[in-house]
Amino acid sequence: MDSEDSSVQRRPSRKSVAFTDEKLVVDADGSVTMVASPTDEIKETAQSHSAPTTTTDAQDAAAAPAADDGLDLSLMKKKKKKVKKDEDAADAADEAAPAEGDGAIDLTMKKKKKKKVAKEDDEFAKKLEALNLEGKEGEEAAPEEDEQDGDMDQGTGIWAHDETKTITYNPLLSRFFALLSQKNPDHASTGTRSYKIPPPQCLREGNKKTIFANLPEICKRMKRADEHVTSYLFAELGTSGSVDGSRRLVIKGRFQQKQIENVLRTYIIEYVTCKTCRSPNTELSKGENRLYFITCNSCGSRRSVQAIKTGFSAQVGKRRKMQG
Amino acid sequence: MSIENLKTYDPFAEADEEDSGQTKQTQEYIHIRIQQRNGRKTLTTVQGIPKKFDAKKILKVVKKEFACNGTIIGDEDSKMGDVIQLQGDQRAKIKDFLTNKDEGLGLDAKTIKVHGF
Numbered sequence: 076m077d078s079e080d081s082s083v084q085r086r087p088s089r090k091s092v093a094f095t096d097e098k099l100v101v102d103a104d105g106s107v108t109m110v111a112s113p114t115d116e117i118k119e120t121a122q123s124h125s126a127p128t129t130t131t132d133a134q135d136a137a138a139a140p141a142a143d144d145g146l147d148l149s150l151m152k153k154k155k156k157k158v159k160k161d162e163d164a165a166d167a168a169d170e171a172a173p174a175e176g177d178g179a180i181d182l183t184m185k186k187k188k189k190k191k192v193a194k195e196d197d198e199f200a201k202k203l204e205a206l207n208l209e210g211k212e213g214e215e216a217a218p219e220e221d222e223q224d225g226d227m228d229q230g231t232g233i234w235a236h237d238e239t240k241t242i243t244y245n246p247l248l249s250r251f252f253a254l255l256s257q258k259n260p261d262h263a264s265t266g267t268r269s270y271k272i273p274p275p276q277c278l279r280e281g282n283k284k285t286i287f288a289n290l291p292e293i294c295k296r297m298k299r300a301d302e303h304v305t306s307y308l309f310a311e312l313g314t315s316g317s318v319d320g321s322r323r324l325v326i327k328g329r330f331q332q333k334q335i336e337n338v339l340r341t342y343i344i345e346y347v348t349c350k351t352c353r354s355p356n357t358e359l360s361k362g363e364n365r366l367y368f369i370t371c372n373s374c375g376s377r378r379s380v381q382a383i384k385t386g387f388s389a390q391v392g393k394r395r396k397m398q399g
Numbered sequence: 400m401s402i403e404n405l406k407t408y409d410p411f412a413e414a415d416e417e418d419s420g421q422t423k424q425t426q427e428y429i430h431i432r433i434q435q436r437n438g439r440k441t442l443t444t445v446q447g448i449p450k451k452f453d454a455k456k457i458l459k460v461v462k463k464e465f466a467c468n469g470t471i472i473g474d475e476d477s478k479m480g481d482v483i484q485l486q487g488d489q490r491a492k493i494k495d496f497l498t499n500k501d502e503g504l505g506l507d508a509k510t511i512k513v514h515g516f
Binding site: 311313329389 | 430432433434435444446472484515516
């Protein structure tokens, strides 16, 4: 997945880095809700995973293209043809399971959601959510698998200490994930929760300058040096600027908050998140011979990152002074 | 007569070569940048188009297709090579063009880096 990430880096559809403002979520029935965290959406996408076993095959077939969907949309035009084909396949799968009305509805909902959620939920999180949900829906699912119920916390039913019946795979797996999230909540939450930084505050100074007010705060949150972030911003925006008395950044040129947000997002993807475990808990340090290294604090991996290069910048405005 | 086995294979040299290959690849990135001009105007610059393509011809096609003007800036002193500069924000279009197999250059999307907001 990471290799594809790098190819579609700069697409707005990618929401792996969210800014703390609440998300507007439009449900399939048209109701609009404000969701503070993306967990709710993920649960809904995961719903189909906990559906009766007969539908899972068809749904899985449909689920894969739907997931592709989110990716491909952000790719090139010519990929669209392929996407359409995939959607057809999904539709076919849809029709293949007409008996389960519930499943069909789930699918359509899911497709819509998928596009919005993009791919912030990695495999692990998805599984976890699905299983959590399964646990909650235990009451409904009970009649189907009547011999496999019981409260694992109280040790009743199949979870009783002296129970001799073999426990099937799924309850065991759900118990594992439930215990995992119970015992170390921070570990379980890293997959689902997207990395959040305070939204950048942009003010206009005069007509041609933008003030980026809360840069120190954001840098503190990302554990990066102000200078590093600043130089990246300047290189990407193709401008220059300075830091004023109260440590605010003054950027030459007009920029909106959204634009700064995009640049920060790419910065985080490139210089903050660990490529191995996707954790933002990393440190940037200058290694030997002028190379910068990112060391992950949660998984211990270490990788080198590219130095910030300004590259070509066209000369704008006044003409360059003639040589000689 | 040569003995195949005696062709020593030096693991370190290999690793080194691979390394340099990688750095070369990173240098081969095509950078698409955007730059602000006065008002709402912008410039798009494309840097690092492979030498096998003729920048002049690309520019001619692109100018017609995107309906914009543009120029080639050759920097002899710096190592950036020819830079195509287009008027307006043509980042998405030029990326499409560079990756399009039928009407464009058919380059790999992974070698293209889009900068800017």
